[in-house]
Amino acid sequence: MSSDSYNLYTVNLKNVCCVVIPVAEIYFEESTIKLESTTSSSEDDDEVVAQDDDPKDTNEKGFHDLPAKSKQKYEATYKKFMEWKVQKGYTDFTSHVLLTYFKEMSEKFKATSLWATYSMLRSVILTKHNVNIHDFSPLLEFLKTNSKGYVPKKAEILEPEHIRRFLTDAPDDKYLVVKVTYS
Numbered sequence: 001m002s003s004d005s006y007n008l009y010t011v012n013l014k015n016v017c018c019v020v021i022p023v024a025e026i027y028f029e030e031s032t033i034k035l036e037s038t039t040s041s042s043e044d045d046d047e048v049v050a051q052d053d054d055p056k057d058t059n060e061k062g063f064h065d066l067p068a069k070s071k072q073k074y075e076a077t078y079k080k081f082m083e084w085k086v087q088k089g090y091t092d093f094t095s096h097v098l099l100t101y102f103k104e105m106s107e108k109f110k111a112t113s114l115w116a117t118y119s120m121l122r123s124v125i126l127t128k129h130n131v132n133i134h135d136f137s138p139l140l141e142f143l144k145t146n147s148k149g150y151v152p153k154k155a156e157i158l159e160p161e162h163i164r165r166f167l168t169d170a171p172d173d174k175y176l177v178v179k180v181t182y183s
Helices: 055-064 068-088 095-106 111-129 137-147 160-169 172-182
Strands: 006-012 032-038 047-052
Touching: 068 095, 068 111, 095 111, 095 137, 111 137, 160 172
Parallel strands: none
Antiparallel strands: 006 032, 032 047
16 A cells, blocks of 8 residues: 555444454544544554544534424424523523423323423434433433333224215215215
């Protein structure tokens, strides 16, 4: 290899236990690291230089990659949480603050809605404030406990008998167009 050849590697370290790259020294600082490998004229003198990206840039990229509709939902959920936080006089993102918020929400919403809200808030708070609420074990325990015993409602399914009965019994003056469509 010539002395001016470069190889660029990107290593994502989220949820990774071990990263093995032969003949390289790696300096871990944040969640994403770019490794630039330079080789000299001698094969034994390989050197790897780590260039770390700003984690906020990485998180922002992930958040901006969401579809517009999803991004709007995430932002609306975050805005609602921030308004609640200001109204209650909280200034930081602690386990206690989020636990209080989710306890209040649990009075109005079912467990599945709480988990969806948690997921959206987790992404946005990590992106905007670099706080990982997944590390808040009391909050996770509350959500898990709140989910126990929850049985989701099953949607009712129209049986062929229901459709036949509708077609024969429904008044024509009101449902004729629908009856013709389904006949």
